[in-house]
Amino acid sequence: MNPTEFASIRWRERDVRIEYVRIAPERTNAPLVVFLHEGLGSVAMWKDFPQQLCDAGGYRGLVFSRPGYGRSTPRDEDEHWDVDFMHRQACEVLPAFFNAIHLQEKPWLFGHSDGGSIALLYAAQFPHAVAGIVVVAPHIFVEDVTVANIEEARQAYLSTDLPQRLGKYHNSADSAFWGWNRIWLHPPFRRWNIEAELGAIRCPVLAMQGVDDEYGTLEQIQGIARQVPATQLVELPDCGHSPHRDQPEKAIVSAVTFIDLHRSSTP
Template sequence: MNSPPPPAHPDAVRDGFVSIAWRDREVRIEYRWIGGEQRAAPLLVFLHEGLGSVSMWREFPQQLCQAIGVRGLVYSRPGYGRSTPRAADEAWDVDFLHRQAHEVLPALFAALAIDEPVWLFGHSDGGSIALLHAARFPASVAGLAVLAPHILVEDITVAGIEQTRRSFMTTELPQKLARHHDDVDSAFWGWNRIWLHPSFRSWRIEAEIAAIRCPLLAVQGQDDEYGTLEQIRGIARRVPQTRLLELPRCGHSPHRDRPEAVIAAVAALMECTPGD
């Protein structure tokens, strides 16, 4: 059940699996440790997007951790990557992001014997999960950076997800995603069906995130095809200590489109110096 401690060397990367109990069964979670400059370095936990996984992050987590001298933990949520796929009859409900934030993430921390306050780095759905976790468990979060998070459902989001559904059914998108997921149908349909379900249109978390007290960085591209700047501006209205970063020439994945700007902003948030 328990993972070995994070490696101390800044270039060390260690992959593995750990089991948690969730939804009345044992679920295997894929993870990757990225070593910091020292064992006492802050721990940055990466939460992936709606179709993401450990491998979908590519080299960015290691790039960020090495640039600012922190440790990193990357993992694939249940249903994604090499983690346990959804059961055949398992359909996600409107509370699926809450359950990841309130149930899966604490169980993962317990299984890996992580009992220190962590920093969270969440992208898209992962950003929403990071916000929900920080609001529910303030003592366990030192701070968080969220990229293109969702705090409510917008028309542009639904239109983008509908287009992704068409692409999945008519292009080579399933083959491309299969490079990153053992069960590509589990990953895609679990995410796509709930986001497009009529009951999900009323999903919103502005009131809940007002409980966040830690430092918070909210980043969004001005050309984001899945959401407007209202997503991060809405966070700032509810969480006064929020730092906003609105990036030109940037779509839904700021860490891919503008990695240098994201690294610099996270370094400032964590009071680190890139390149040290």
């Protein structure tokens, strides 16, 4: 990947710095894949997976850290995200970031977990602004198994070296962890559900999930297919919540095959 760059956006009434990295920008005529990280992710936590996927498909890539994560501006200590936090990322942060870097083409979005949900919301809100989306272990509603494992993550953060390990990937581990953990465990968030919004999606969709996903059942991707019937589903055996780590070769082959199938029909 190329050196880290930073873009400035105005969000939540303050200036926010967004960390991002470009992959193979010299492939000027190649599709652009934008990677949207998970609830505790960042540019660095993707490691070399975006590079591997882009090299396999001959694509360009764009990897960035959302506000509160990685080397992007951390949350203020008194900043608490609300039930609509993923909607705000999709409808406010992502368009502002694209505008800040002068993105004028239709990207492909590759989103993992919360990043997958954000990709779905962006595609529903801006149906003509995206070439297609690959969502990996996305959430479209809240399940008991999700909440139970996020509660376990909270206990691990309070009682193990998890803060130190996360600190390798974030300027502020507390910013990344508590921004994500508190809202997912906030009782009103149990009613969060984006199924009804998915019907507005018009681009190709690939939804991928591990059969052994500890943060959600296969109802998450099957629910997408009910709302967007042309969705291609990939269910990976012997795979947990992170197919790009548990089954990277299969994740890459599935994504590249999907993008190449649809790119010829996408301006």
